[in-house]
Each structure stands twice: as structure tokens, then as C-alpha cells.
Amino acid sequence: MNDMRDFLADLExxxxxxxxxxxxxxxxxSTRDYYKSQDLDIEPNWHLIFxxxxxxxxxxxxxxxxxxxxxxxxxxxINKMKKMGYIQSEPDKTDSxxxxxxxxxxxxxxxxxxxKHWNAGIETIHEITADCAEILEQLQKIEEKLSQGSYKIRTxxxxxxx
Amino acid sequence: MNDMRDFLADLExxxxxxxxxxxxxxxxxSTRDYYKSQDLDIEPNWHLIFxxxxxxxxxxxxxxxxxxxxxxxxxxxINKMKKMGYIQSEPDKTDSxxxxxxxxxxxxxxxxxxxKHWNAGIETIHEITADCAEILEQLQKIEEKLSQGSYKIRTxxxxxxx
DNA sequence: TACATTTGTGTAACTGGTTACATGAATGAT
DNA sequence: ATCATTCATGTAACCAGTTACACAAATGTA
Numbered sequence: 391m392n393d394m395r396d397f398l399a400d401l402e403x404x405x406x407x408x409x410x411x412x413x414x415x416x417x418x419x420s421t422r423d424y425y426k427s428q429d430l431d432i433e434p435n436w437h438l439i440f441x442x443x444x445x446x447x448x449x450x451x452x453x454x455x456x457x458x459x460x461x462x463x464x465x466x467x468i469n470k471m472k473k474m475g476y477i478q479s480e481p482d483k484t485d486s487x488x489x490x491x492x493x494x495x496x497x498x499x500x501x502x503x504x505x506k507h508w509n510a511g512i513e514t515i516h517e518i519t520a521d522c523a524e525i526l527e528q529l530q531k532i533e534e535k536l537s538q539g540s541y542k543i544r545t546x547x548x549x550x551x552x
Numbered sequence: 553m554n555d556m557r558d559f560l561a562d563l564e565x566x567x568x569x570x571x572x573x574x575x576x577x578x579x580x581x582s583t584r585d586y587y588k589s590q591d592l593d594i595e596p597n598w599h600l601i602f603x604x605x606x607x608x609x610x611x612x613x614x615x616x617x618x619x620x621x622x623x624x625x626x627x628x629x630i631n632k633m634k635k636m637g638y639i640q641s642e643p644d645k646t647d648s649x650x651x652x653x654x655x656x657x658x659x660x661x662x663x664x665x666x667x668k669h670w671n672a673g674i675e676t677i678h679e680i681t682a683d684c685a686e687i688l689e690q691l692q693k694i695e696e697k698l699s700q701g702s703y704k705i706r707t708x709x710x711x712x713x714x
Numbered sequence: 715t716a717c718a719t720t721t722g723t724g725t726a727a728c729t730g731g732t733t734a735c736a737t738g739a740a741t742g743a744t
Numbered sequence: 745a746t747c748a749t750t751c752a753t754g755t756a757a758c759c760a761g762t763t764a765c766a767c768a769a770a771t772g773t774a
Binding site: 411415418419422423449450451461462465485487488489 | 754
């Protein structure tokens with residue numbers, strides 16, 4: 391059964407980035423597949439936006455900062471959510487550049503059902519990380535390291551150290 | 553300094569998937585930035601293809617299986633690498649469907665320099681995961697869990713269990 | 715040998731991110 | 745009050761993956 395060999399895993403640290411991407415993509419596409427199978431007309435990356443707007447109305451820039459996602463990425467997501475009737479916007483009264491984004495009636499109606507699916511998904515994450523008690527702490531540590539010095543900065547330093 | 557708060561981290565398991573994606577994207581774009589800053593005309597996802605073809609010539613399907621990447625994804629990468637003169641192909645003598653992919657002279661000439669950059673990058677991964685001794689084992693465990701049952705299958709089960 | 719199936723590759727359309735650039739509104743400094 | 749700067753949003757072009765479909769070559773089977 392040599393079939394289980396994994397080129398990326400064999401590479402150890404060299405394959406780390408690709409494996410993280412593979413994991414991320416794997417869950418992403420599987421989530422989309424799940425929604426499709428349940429006839430839900432939502433996308434995986436809408437989840438956190440729903441959670442944010444469920445708490446309070448926000449502007450696009452605020453959302454982009456909360457999620458640490460570029461604002462053009464948020465524009466695309468929000469536009470699609472608007473098109474599907476889950477988000478509506480109204481201009482800010484004091485600053486005409488801003489548009490206040492909020493959930494529609496359709497959202498409020500669907501959210502209880504969506505939450506059931508999201509909870510099932512969180513349970514899945516719980517399952518697959520069950521043997522990795524400290525995975526969130528480790529993720530945190532890696533994020534902290536990268537916030538102290540980006541991959542680029544660190545790699546430049548390492549290159550010239552050689 | 554409440555600015556350091558991270559909505560995704562606060563969500564714990566709910567934010568796990570998005571944080572993994574954020575990490576993956578962060579490293580990916582920073583790597584591209586690095587290559588650009590060093591005037592290297594290569595893309596981050598070419599790394600493993602170089603490593604594979606450095607060992608032996610392979611077909612597109614073989615590469616796609618090794619990397620566990622869809623074959624259309626490989627087609628795109630390979631075409632770009634061909635266009636940039638790093639890969640050449642010749643038809644298989646016994647099976648005219650297959651094309652054998654191999655590195656060009658340009659590749660062989662550049663690889664020593666590329667390896668220096670890749671090694672600096674691996675050193676960076678080493679740095680940022682230094683406090684996470686068992687990160688590779690944990691990744692392995694998560695991959696194994698998902699290979700036993702996909703995110704979709706597990707989440708369906710969890711949904712109907714509710 | 716003829717025909718159905720599998721395999722290798724390619725293309726199209728999609729989601730999901732990025733950086734770079736543009737523009738009009740708000741803010742701040744002189 | 746004016747002008748430079750910053751801020752909020754939008755658009756374009758790009759990279760990176762997916763699934764679905766197409767098609768010819770190879771293989772297996774009756």
C-alpha cells in the first residue's frame with residue numbers, strides 16, 4: 391500500500407505552505423458542495439459577513455478591517471449578497487461616502503436555518519481537530535510571528551544570511 | 553491596545569477555516585512579492601513542479617496526482633512555465649495522448665539560484681513554526697481525518713444528528 | 715474485429731483572493 | 745477659504761484553484 395505516500399508530506403517543511411493551502415481549499419470546496427447539496431443559495435465566504443452584520447450594521451471598510459480582507463474582495467462578496475437579496479444598504483447620513491450595510495428580511499428569515507448548518511460545520515472542525523488540542527494556539531503563534539515580520543521580510547533576511 | 557483583537561480568532565473553531573485560508577493566502581502573496589523584489593520571473597506554485605521534474609520527466613497527469621491538484625490547474629501552471637521557457641515537452645513514443653514534460657536548459661541553469669531562495673523560504677517556515685513543534689504531525693492528523701470522511705460528509709452527518 | 719469504456723489532455727465558466735489605479739467626499743492645515 | 749491629503753468605495757487585470765464538458769487515443773471485451 392505504497393499509494394498513501396504523499397509527496398508534499400514527504401517534503402516536510404518544504405511542503406508546509408502547499409499543504410496548508412490544500413487543506414484550506416479542500417474545506418472550502420467541500421463546504422460549497424455541502425451548500426449545493428442542501429439547496430442553500432449561499433457561498434462559504436458569506437458566513438463571517440452574516441455573523442458580523444447579525445450583530446450590527448457596518449460599512450464595507452469596517453467589514454474589510456474586521457475580516458482582514460482587502461476591500462475589493464469585500465466589494466465582490468457584498469455585491470453578490472446584495473444581488474441575492476441578503477444585504478441592503480443605505481447612505482450614511484453624516485458621511486455620503488459611506489454606505490451602511492445591513493441584513494434584509496430574507497436574511498433574518500433564513501438565519502436560524504443557516505445557523506444549524508454552520509453549527510454542523512463547526513462540529514466537523516471539532517471532529518477533525520480533536521487530536522490536535524492546541525491547534526488554535528499554534529495557529530495564533532504562527533500568525534503572531536508573521537505579524538512581527540512577513541514571510542517576505544524574513545525570507546530576504548534568510549537569503550542574505552546564507 | 554484593543555486594536556490587536558481579531559474577530560476570527562475570537563470565533564475560535566468557527567474562525568478556523570478562514571484563519572487557515574488567511575495564513576495560506578498571506579504566505580502565498582508574500583512569496584510572490586518576494587520573487588518580484590528579487591526579479592525572479594517565477595510563481596510560488598511552480599516550486600513543487602520544479603522539484604518533481606528535477607527528479608525525473610513526468611506527464612501532466614502524473615504531476616497532478618503527485619500534487620493532488622486537479623489536472624486543469626496543472627495545465628495552467630505548466631502552460632505558463634512553458635511560455636516562460638522553463639518546461640519543454642515531447643510526445644510519448646508509445647502513447648500519443650501523453651506528453652512527457654521536462655525541464656529546459658534555462659531551468660537547469662537557474663535552479664541553483666532558485667534553490668537558494670527556496671531554502672531561505674524554508675528557513676522562514678522553520679522560524680514561524682518554531683514554537684509549534686508538532687505542527688506537521690497535527691496537519692497530518694487533520695488530513696487523515698478528512699481523508700476518512702470529507703467535510704461535506706461529516707457536516708451532513710452532524711446536521712441530521714442535531 | 716467492432717464497439718464500449720477508460721485515460722490523458724484541453725477548454726470554459728466559475729469562486730476567491732490580490733495589487734494598482736481612479737474618483738469623489740471629508741478632513742486638516744495654512 | 746482654499747488646497748493638499750486622507751478616506752470610502754469602485755473597477756480592472758491578474759493569479760490560483762475548482763467542476764463540468766469535450767474529444768481523441770488506448771484498452772478491454774464480446
